[in-house]
Amino acid sequence: MGKRDLSEYSICKDAQAMIAKAREDGVETVWDRLREQEPHCGFCELGLSCRNCIMGPCRIDPFGNGPQRGVCGADADVVVARNFGRMVAAGAAAHSDHGRDLIETLLAVGEGTTADYGIRDEAKLRRIAEEVGLAVAGKDAKAVALELAEQFFNDFGCRRGSISFIDRVPAKRRALWEKVGITPRGIDRDVVEMLHRTHMGVDNDAVNICLHAARLSLADGWGGSMIATEVSDILFGTPTPRTSKVNLGVLKADQVNILVHGHSPIVSEMILAAVHAPALLAKAKAAGAQGINLAGLCCTGNELLMRQGIPMAGNHLMTELALVTGAVEVVVVDYQCIMPSLVTVAGCYHSRIVTTSPKAKFTGATHIEFDVHNARQKAVEVVELAIERFKVRDAGRVEIPVEPVEVMTGFSNEAVLAALGGTAAPLIEAIKAGKIRGAVGIVGCNNPKVKQDYQNSNLIRECIKRDLLVLVTGCVTVSAGKQGLLMPAAADLAGPGLSEVCKALGIPPVLHVGSCVDNSRILQLCGMLATALGVDISDLPVAAAAPEWYSEKAATIGLYAVASGIFTVLGLAPPILGSKVVTDLAVSGLEGVVGASFAVEGDPVKAAELIDARIRVKRTALGLTP
Amino acid sequence: MLKKTVIVRPELCVGCMQCMIRCAQAHSQSKSLACAIREEILAKPRIHLGVGPENKPFPNKCRHCEPAPCQEACMPWAIRDDIAQGLKIVDPTRCIGCGMCAMACPYYVIRFYQDAGAPERPSVAVKCDGCHERVAAGAIPACVAACKTGALTFDEVNLYLKQGTNRLANAVYGVKA
Numbered sequence A: 001m002g003k004r005d006l007s008e009y010s011i012c013k014d015a016q017a018m019i020a021k022a023r024e025d026g027v028e029t030v031w032d033r034l035r036e037q038e039p040h041c042g043f044c045e046l047g048l049s050c051r052n053c054i055m056g057p058c059r060i061d062p063f064g065n066g067p068q069r070g071v072c073g074a075d076a077d078v079v080v081a082r083n084f085g086r087m088v089a090a091g092a093a094a095h096s097d098h099g100r101d102l103i104e105t106l107l108a109v110g111e112g113t114t115a116d117y118g119i120r121d122e123a124k125l126r127r128i129a130e131e132v133g134l135a136v137a138g139k140d141a142k143a144v145a146l147e148l149a150e151q152f153f154n155d156f157g158c159r160r161g162s163i164s165f166i167d168r169v170p171a172k173r174r175a176l177w178e179k180v181g182i183t184p185r186g187i188d189r190d191v192v193e194m195l196h197r198t199h200m201g202v203d204n205d206a207v208n209i210c211l212h213a214a215r216l217s218l219a220d221g222w223g224g225s226m227i228a229t230e231v232s233d234i235l236f237g238t239p240t241p242r243t244s245k246v247n248l249g250v251l252k253a254d255q256v257n258i259l260v261h262g263h264s265p266i267v268s269e270m271i272l273a274a275v276h277a278p279a280l281l282a283k284a285k286a287a288g289a290q291g292i293n294l295a296g297l298c299c300t301g302n303e304l305l306m307r308q309g310i311p312m313a314g315n316h317l318m319t320e321l322a323l324v325t326g327a328v329e330v331v332v333v334d335y336q337c338i339m340p341s342l343v344t345v346a347g348c349y350h351s352r353i354v355t356t357s358p359k360a361k362f363t364g365a366t367h368i369e370f371d372v373h374n375a376r377q378k379a380v381e382v383v384e385l386a387i388e389r390f391k392v393r394d395a396g397r398v399e400i401p402v403e404p405v406e407v408m409t410g411f412s413n414e415a416v417l418a419a420l421g422g423t424a425a426p427l428i429e430a431i432k433a434g435k436i437r438g439a440v441g442i443v444g445c446n447n448p449k450v451k452q453d454y455q456n457s458n459l460i461r462e463c464i465k466r467d468l469l470v471l472v473t474g475c476v477t478v479s480a481g482k483q484g485l486l487m488p489a490a491a492d493l494a495g496p497g498l499s500e501v502c503k504a505l506g507i508p509p510v511l512h513v514g515s516c517v518d519n520s521r522i523l524q525l526c527g528m529l530a531t532a533l534g535v536d537i538s539d540l541p542v543a544a545a546a547p548e549w550y551s552e553k554a555a556t557i558g559l560y561a562v563a564s565g566i567f568t569v570l571g572l573a574p575p576i577l578g579s580k581v582v583t584d585l586a587v588s589g590l591e592g593v594v595g596a597s598f599a600v601e602g603d604p605v606k607a608a609e610l611i612d613a614r615i616r617v618k619r620t621a622l623g624l625t626p
Numbered sequence B: 001m002l003k004k005t006v007i008v009r010p011e012l013c014v015g016c017m018q019c020m021i022r023c024a025q026a027h028s029q030s031k032s033l034a035c036a037i038r039e040e041i042l043a044k045p046r047i048h049l050g051v052g053p054e055n056k057p058f059p060n061k062c063r064h065c066e067p068a069p070c071q072e073a074c075m076p077w078a079i080r081d082d083i084a085q086g087l088k089i090v091d092p093t094r095c096i097g098c099g100m101c102a103m104a105c106p107y108y109v110i111r112f113y114q115d116a117g118a119p120e121r122p123s124v125a126v127k128c129d130g131c132h133e134r135v136a137a138g139a140i141p142a143c144v145a146a147c148k149t150g151a152l153t154f155d156e157v158n159l160y161l162k163q164g165t166n167r168l169a170n171a172v173y174g175v176k177a
């Protein structure tokens, strides 16, 4: 990791301590590998390389000196648009395939073929089923689950006109999508169509490709991701406010430590069930442990945090460092954002990586495959493995660097509305009165190219200062939580209006609304507010930001936010700058098409100023004080 | 102080063109890739890839000869050796674009473009300047920083050759490097 000062990598004390320990232990981390890669490929950074066929691969010279067209004749605009389209398609595929796994579980519950899973929120099951047009009266929960699963499966194909949750979109927005031709038709259909369009010789108009990227991102946000959120609530319970803890201090030196990492609650909920089994606790005690400690990483951690209050050990850049504590017996993973390096890091300690999904195997990891029929039994095997590993833990290499910080979580839309007395009216009143000037979804990842958590946490601080309510999901949750921003006491850091509202309700100025698929909760909330006010989402005083994003999924989220009418600030530029047409479309042209656009700003204060300016314009247009 | 120079090993080159793109960026006004490609007068690479048999790439750049045939051919003394020690650097404000240097250079490493260093001139000689500004600031030349295969290295020639001699010795005696 070179000789750079530890504070250049992360603002977090636990990260800094573990980076120092990794250096001592000779463990390579993400920052070492970034350094090896720099400078990155300039063509790819600009989106100007194409590998879509073997007449190529081709590069377009951005300095105008070398080739200006690929072998097929594609110019910079087409190459960039095709690459970006595939990036967005991959992100939508990831969220939506995760959503599909939840429908499969719901289906198994409905068919009665699983004893391991059930319906924890039957009222929500019935409510959602009715919302999407199913007759539920007189049917038992299983029958409703079966019908709802089938209905949602159809959203992936294209037999109907559009996806089930299209009615959550305000009428004005729907009309706009119809006019522009970007109403999502089917989740799989729109993703597959992007792969088709970007094959050599299909769609060769950069703007047309980008509009389809917008459509397929909407199929994710209002489709795959929204289904993932709602079915997860049905199966595992709708989140309600509760408190928990974050950072590496949630690991316990005298207990068996198991971390869940990945995205879906399907596996992690079963691990949670197993760690409380008396027989396993007895085994752990017999092995010399005081208990079995479960904590989360990344989004599956968010799922457990939101619904069950399970503590979070860290976000994306903490995943390797959690292992460097030497205190982790097992990391159980499902899929997405799991760095392949974890297997190597685990190998430097006594830790084991357990993979659980047939679609996400890691060479060198222990594969214990979970399905709807065996999940509880497999979870027991995982916990038993962890107890075995505890026996060979080297106490001399254990370092748990910090004390945990408290967080408040569980702000599902249902919970927010319940706190407001059943309707969004008080929230709308607070917005009209200017106490809450607007709302900002600050979401996304960590990226080793920027100092960990610096942009995420400081943009939050800057927004709440300006009386903007902040909603967080994904890895930003941990960035916020570690800085104490997810506690009601953080209201003291907010502007006077927001502070007053938060103190009256006993809530933090930064609400944790879930995992990355739960950005769909924010979409739904925006839809509800716009419909209540009789306006479009693009008229609302709202914005979004992904300050430290890294993943294809984050690109998709950003695009569905913009295509839904929400101005979005990215902390790092996507690989589109090689095309003037695509860049101009992203940062200004989309405003005229979908009523919102992107901005790229890595400085949290400047990003907050952009957001603030936007919200002023929107408030003024609504006849409110800026 | 030992004088380091860019050493080229064409057999390691994979033809990725990273050295070219990062060279152009390093010679832009803004020095950032995203901004460099939007400058009015685009910076140009000063390292070039030749294409050999079976598509074999051949990275090619100025050797900074001494004496330098290009310098001797240059009438207005535009190729200067008083800017950075050991480097032959084109001063675009003096260059008249006559092309004599390029004719004299046996390595075909000079090109002609409009240059932000003398925007009023339609075309001046553009060639490697050894990234003297980067090196003075403690960095290595941009092409070397970009090259992931070891085809370009920045080293003192005799030290580099000495290491080569040792590799050869090991090879002769059958020791794996």
Ligand code: SF4
Pocket (backbone or CB within 6 Å): A050, A051, A052, A053, A054, A055, A056, A057, A058, A069, A070, A071, A072, A073, A074, A079, A200
């Ligand atoms: S699709 Fe066109 S630009 Fe892409 S690799 Fe093939 S020939 Fe090159």
Ligand code: SF4
Pocket (backbone or CB within 6 Å): B061, B062, B063, B064, B065, B068, B069, B070, B071, B088, B104, B105, B106, B107, B108, B109, B110, B127
């Ligand atoms: S331009 Fe050619 S002749 Fe002049 S110093 Fe460089 S290699 Fe030698």
Ligand code: SF4
Pocket (backbone or CB within 6 Å): B070, B073, B074, B075, B076, B077, B078, B079, B090, B094, B095, B096, B097, B098, B099, B100, B101, B102, B124, B125
């Ligand atoms: S082109 Fe410029 S540098 Fe080359 S010989 Fe002529 S004046 Fe000198």
Ligand code: SF4
Pocket (backbone or CB within 6 Å): B012, B013, B014, B015, B016, B017, B018, B019, B020, B049, B057, B059, B143, B146, B147, B148, B149, B150, B151, B152
């Ligand atoms: S960066 Fe290295 S490998 Fe790539 S073209 Fe240049 S010399 Fe060859």
